[in-house]
Amino acid sequence: MPPVFKGVDDSGNSIGTNVSFWKAVAAGSKDASGKPLWYKKGIDYWDTVDATDDGVLGGYGHVSSADAKENAEFLRATLGDVLEQRRVGTRGPLVACDCGAGIGRVTSSFLIHEFDEVDLVEPVRHFIDKAEALLGAGAPARADGHVAKNFFAVPLEGFEPEPERYDAVWIQWCVGHLTDDDFVSFFKRCAAGLRRDGLIFVKENNAKDGFVLDTEDSSLTRSHKYFMHLFEERLGWEVVKHRMQKDFPAELFKVRTYAVKPRA
Numbered sequence: 001m002p003p004v005f006k007g008v009d010d011s012g013n014s015i016g017t018n019v020s021f022w023k024a025v026a027a028g029s030k031d032a033s034g035k036p037l038w039y040k041k042g043i044d045y046w047d048t049v050d051a052t053d054d055g056v057l058g059g060y061g062h063v064s065s066a067d068a069k070e071n072a073e074f075l076r077a078t079l080g081d082v083l084e085q086r087r088v089g090t091r092g093p094l095v096a097c098d099c100g101a102g103i104g105r106v107t108s109s110f111l112i113h114e115f116d117e118v119d120l121v122e123p124v125r126h127f128i129d130k131a132e133a134l135l136g137a138g139a140p141a142r143a144d145g146h147v148a149k150n151f152f153a154v155p156l157e158g159f160e161p162e163p164e165r166y167d168a169v170w171i172q173w174c175v176g177h178l179t180d181d182d183f184v185s186f187f188k189r190c191a192a193g194l195r196r197d198g199l200i201f202v203k204e205n206n207a208k209d210g211f212v213l214d215t216e217d218s219s220l221t222r223s224h225k226y227f228m229h230l231f232e233e234r235l236g237w238e239v240v241k242h243r244m245q246k247d248f249p250a251e252l253f254k255v256r257t258y259a260v261k262p263r264a
């Protein structure tokens with residue numbers, strides 16, 4: 001029997017298990033294209049949010065520098081060999097994909113410093129437009145020559161990465177919008193988008209146990225055990241490393257970064 005996780009909503013009311021929860025989402029109302037209303041509710045929420053760091057971080061824009069510092073350290077600890085090969089010239093330009101990119105905060109604070117090219121994927125129009133204005137072809141050229149290349153205005157559940165394009169797929173603070181089934185199929189498509197020795201990174205809030213539903217933005221905060229279940233059991237993948245974020249405000253959820261890849 002696969003493990004079962006118990007959920008609560010953001011007022012602390014019990015809402016059953018992951019199994020019954022996702023079943024209800026799938027059986028519930030659909031939008032015009034036949035997708036669960038779950039997704040539309042998420043987009044409708046983000047449509048009302050300011051295209052700023054404080055907007056995409058729920059008022060916590062000031063954690064961005066600690067976030068970027070930890071990301072750079074975690075990247076060195078997991079993809080260090082690839083970065084080194086690039087530095088000494090035995091590997092060509094490095095490419096990353098910023099998934100659920102918002103206004104491109106993760107790209108501008110971290111990814112674009114490390115990778116020659118970054119693609120951004122973000123379904124909310126005023127966010128991806130802002131990202132493109134800040135980082136796209138019209139923005140000032142960078143001294144290191146690194147560029148934000150493609151701006152894809154699609155949700156993760158509809159994103160099909162180009163095969164073998166990415167050294168890193170970075171998914172931060174957005175995968176709670178995906179149902180478990182869409183999570184699994186999205187990660188499989190991402191794996192097809194990886195280059196040799198590439199990795200998929202997930203940085204997310206961790207619920208203490210089970211999961212917590214956010215009724216406002218239509219997302220779910222999974223526990224560490226729940227993530228490990230999705231990576232190791234549902235996908236059958238290897239979790240190369242995971243690490244807790246340091247120096248974040250105590251009132252927030254714990255935040256953990258995972259580096260994952262399919263088993264060879």
Ligand code: SAH
Nearest residue numbers: 046100101102105124155156172173174177
């Ligand atoms: N990763 C960015 C943005 C975090 S805010 C950062 O760390 O700054 C959460 C983001 O998830 C928002 O930009 C929101 O529009 C996006 N999002 C919501 N539903 C999504 C979906 N189905 N697929 C991809 N992104 C989604």
